[in-house]
Amino acid sequence: MTAGPLLFARYAFPPNERGLCGPDDHAALRDYATAGVTGPGLVRLATGFAGAWPYLELIASASKIEDALDPRVVEAYWVGNSLLDKVRMPAYGASLEERFRGRAGRGWEHIALAVSAGAVPHHSFHVFLVYPWAGLLRAGREEPSLQVLDSCRISWGRVITADPATGTVLVMRRPLCWDGRVLGYGPAVPHQAAAGFVTGLLPGDWVSMHWNCVCDRLSQRQLLALRQFTARHLRLVDAEYAA
Template sequence: MGEPGPGGRTAAGRASGRARGQHAGALLFARYAYPPNAMGYCGPDAAGELLERAAGGVDGADDGLRWLARGFEGAWPYLELIAAANGIRDPLDRRVVEAYWIGNALLDRVPAAMTAASLEHRFRDRTGERSWERLVAAVPGAQPHHSFHVFGVYPWLGLLRAGRLDEPLLVLDRCRIRWGQVVAVVEDHAVVRSRPLEWDGRVLHEGEPRDEDVVVARDGHGLAGPLDPGDWCALHWDWVCERLDRRRLVALQTRSRRQLAVVNALPFPAPAGVLA
């Protein structure tokens, strides 16, 4: 048996703790990545495996889950960017993953120049010069948060401004990570009260609260664990991804609203061209 180190923990215990921390980040990533993956929007063609691993908890997470995470070409570069700017070696460190999906102080330490360089490497050749200039205009206020990718990089806000209403508004609302409060849980579904995005002809804004039916589990596999009425939770597409404590709820609200304000303030008909 190893000798106890500082705080009474053995070397083996510290290594086990690091491994669990690494797996926790991969697990958190999977919880948010699974809903769009199941719809065929992003990531590898492995939705069933991703759900099983995400539902298995930290003890069920392994290097296979980390490999799947690398297949999300939209999200992975943001994780690398956040990690690099903060001197964190692992893009699947739980703090990094939380920064991208929910938001935390790591985002404030990513210089705008680094964000611009990352976006240029990924998108400049794909957008064309005119659309690239419009995307660059959003960078000074942007952070590598999932909501920026949804509002500022994807073409849906531009399509909304061009007069196509139903599909773009639905995608913008569902693709962002939104928050809500559980009203009731019935078997594999829950009723959650949330505020949908609305379009007033000029800007996107949060509408009045309304109840929506969302998925808690499928075939016995869930992402968020047990839910009770009154719990606050994070939603991605039609799934509950996890419960939120007060700190993380406020972080998600604050970071999402910041990015929405950035793109609402742009004078262009679209912040970027159509991106695959």
């Protein structure tokens, strides 16, 4: 299993490189992930992700795991696993209220309702129900809202070809689509992504992607978990639209 800090770096680097989250030292995060080494510097960088880090602490605390960068905790947040359902609703709600109630304004009610309806501290919850893009989509601003939602979620696809010379991968992937009422998936289409820090990819491999960059090779267990937890939060956001 990939060391937790390195696994975190693989998922966090694509948006960090774009200046969307985390500390400004993109090069340091990239260098750690490229070299495949961990250290106190990488841990400090991880704690600078104000969006993700509190979720990791919450998941670790609920499972009595001392290290918020334990690989099981990191996997839970980005991909999903059984640790997520150990987080109790009162603790989750209190954490979110402290972080977002003052900033969310009227949107706080939707966040609170989602938690009571079964949301868990998975990245897809943050993308679909905390970020404003789903609300903007609902208000008729399809672009760039749909593109941002599709890029920021952790998506999955199956490798068709991988080209080490260019560092690119062609995958079959189902993009998000919006019909004016429901946010769901379109049919699978070929999609080109950067290989990121994952080497040795072969046709048939399942991979996770964040902001058009491959983050990890997925086992069948991980693939199922990512699909299930993403679907859980899509159902919640669609329930908001239906309302």
